[in-house]
Amino acid sequence: MALLELQNLQKHFGKTQVLRDLSLQVEEGQFVTLLGPSGCGKTTTLRIVAGLTDPDGGDVLLEGRSMLRLPPEKRELNTVFQNYALFPHMNVEKNVAYALRLMGMSARQRAARVAEMLKLVQMEGYEKRMPDKLSGGQRQRIAIARAVAPGRKLLLLDEPLGALDLKLRRQMQEEIKGLQKELGIAFLYITHDQEEALNMSDRIGILHEGRLEQLGTPEEIYERPTSRFAAEFIGQSTLLPCRVLAVGTEGMTLEFAGQKLPARATAGFRAGDEALVCLRNERVACLSPEAAAEASLPGTLVSRHYAGGSVRYVIELDAGPRVVCVAPSAGDAAFRPGQRVRAGWNPRETAVVR
Amino acid sequence: MKGNRRGALLGLPMTLWTAVFVGIVLLYLLALSFFTPTGEGYGVQPGFTLENYRRLLSPAYLQVLGKSLLLAFYTTLICLGLGYPFGYCMARAGRRWRGILMLLVIVPFWTNALVRIYGWKILLMGNGPVNDLLMALHLTDKPLKLLNTYGAVLLGMVYALIPFMILPVYSSVEKMDWSLVAAARDMGAGPMRAFVTVTLPLTAPGAMAGVVLTFVPAIGLFFISDLLGGATDMYVGNLVRDQMLKAKDLPFAAAVSVVLLILTLLILRLYRRFGGDSGDMTLF
Amino acid sequence: MRRKRVGSALFLAVMLVMLYLPVAVVVLYSFNANTSRFTFAFTGFSTQYYQGLLHDTKGLVSALMTSLELAAYSCGLSLVIGTLGALGLAGAQMRGKGAVETLSLLPVMIPEIILGFALMAVFTFAGVKNDMVKLVIAHVTFCVPYIYLVVKARLTGMDPSLNEAARDLGAGPVRAFFSVTLPLILPGVLSGTLLAFAMSLDDFVISFFVSDTTVTLPLKIYSSVKTGVSLQVNALCSVMLATVAIAVALSKLLSRKKEPGEMKNEE
8 A cells, every 4th residue: 555645636726727637656665756847736736735725626545544634734744845934933943843842742852852853954053043044955954854853654845955056956955865765754755856856766757737747767757758748858858750650569660751760669659650759868979971870860060069078969950850969078079060960879768759 | 715714704803893884984974975964963864965065066165175185285295305305315324324214203203293283383483482593593573473374284284294205215215126226327327317217217106105195194184274374274174173063064074075085085096096006005 | 426425414314303393392391481371482491390290280191091091992902803804814815805905994095084074973873972982993993904904914924834834743723823823923913003002092183073072182182282282281292202212212122132033035
């Protein structure tokens, strides 16, 4: 039995449908991320789980029991809010002990638990600080400490790193992931940042216009996107519109602008279907015109940008579309703009979506 | 939704209070303005007559109304002329000074309004300090008649209402983004031009709120002309009071009040129409 | 640049002198030894008016007491009505909310004389005779908007997720209100109430229309200023001014010592 199960959640705000039939499971100890652009319904989903918003339809089960009739305070989970929501009139200690006091813990137990939590987030010695005297990163840690203090099995995190700068964000990603491993509890994490999602999650659910587009491990999500949205939203890619010529057991044959291209076998395609080949920038190679590749298309180099560790080429295919290719700068052949080249890739590492 | 029902319940006392003591009271005022006085005490005869409004249209009363509006207009104009620069300079003062100046503006208003006007009465009297000073400086041989003049009334009105101009102007100048002025200067605008094209439009909402906050009360203040004008001139405020207390003609006083009310609502409507936010009107 | 600074400082100074002149005159004349009813010439220093005040020979102190009693009733009632109103209406999205808000703010937007007269007319019609009841109703009507506005501003400035965080951490709605919302809006509630208290204490126009025989301080001052002035009025006002000034100075001193955790909405 899953720790948390969302069943066919529906939600409207006025005339706009925010969630359509959203179903999702979170297992104990799992780090699950809901990833999507703003307005995709991810925060609404989190609020429904926390009990701060009522769904129009569907159910939320925690350890097999429906939580829909429970108010937020009766749900055995806690939330880290986007803007931290630290109580400004209470010091760090009182903030972290807020839930503990409500649970009826004695003063001594509370003090011990607060100390333990502050140690966990490396904020020992800050007990008497007021929240407005803390930096963004420190507030973030206190918000996490406060939410994990009650010791629930599930923690909800609503874009907790959104307000931090890039460097701090990277560091906090590691810390949050480490914290989750150490505590062994499940995290349901909300973000619009794909890098964050890919780095931290056990499983990622891509949310688009209130629908779950794809659910899978970071690897599955990146290597095998199942929809055009998932392919475009994650990573940097060029989508080439093709037609399916034949479907075999080993792979498929596609046609692009009169040329045949091999592609890996993908469920759901039949001869004659429209298809998009998802060329990840870093998986495309810029080759000399006579070089051999399993799959390649001729074109002209439009631009070359050196960016330290990598080189970025833009190739205009003879058929029209442009393909971007990012190659390691070490061993780069240094093609010049205007030169004839081929864009080549490995069809087994390249996804085909509708 | 749950939240809304609870909200309505919490708001119920205020909703009821407002409905009865503002809504019904003003509706009664409107109804009263169509009634006829019985002539016995405050007695009124319910009915529907436009007589009260017709009386109001007579030249004598129209003149009272006109004079009141003119006085309110002058008052507002002077308040704007003095209050805008005051609020502006105040907001441009150093951080510490701002707090002190704010306090200094508010402190005199902790004394009763009547007392402050009375202070002016003492100052302006024939043998008061102002005349003493003028004579000591040999600017005049005999005391000037300062009290019981139009100027004295105007002075009292401006004095009573100027904080309502200073405070909104101050807050709009204070929250202005000064890098915009720097940008205008950078693009070649002189200080005057930068002020007219950037500062003025950006602080206009504050000034507009100030205009409404001084003009509206100025229409109805009656005790200032009583105390400083010697009650020689009749203004709308005095008219309502006299019709009520002396003539005991409630329907006519109601008609005057209704006209004032409509005028006020028109001004507020106009203020909203021109982008005024009632948020700018909350000074405190 | 420098000349401009001096110019604006001079302007501010002149305006402030004008603002304080009448107040200074009131205070100064409270120490006047001259007892003539008709001339005010300052003839010497005396505390006779303060002594008169002690024995309340002109009924000023009892008028002040009436005003304080009235302000206490009105503020107590408006405090509850206005705060509940702000709590109820600020968050809710319901029909008629705009109308209730506009109507409830009307008493402070329209000339006072209209509300004063209209209330008087209604009380006459309804046969309400008790002066204190009439005055309290009138004062609550114009005090509620002040409290409502200040508390509402405080509430809208408050991050709604604070309350949600409290619920999430296990507090029921009532508990969340008392442990989070109330402490955070309290400064607003207090300053709104203080403002309403000052407005009630200072109100002349509305009380003038509504009251039959009860004499509040502003009514007393008005009648004594209109007829023969007793400089006891000056003495009383000086005492009140000094009291307020000391109270403000004290509160500034105390708040400087203990900086309260301010509400901020950063990021």
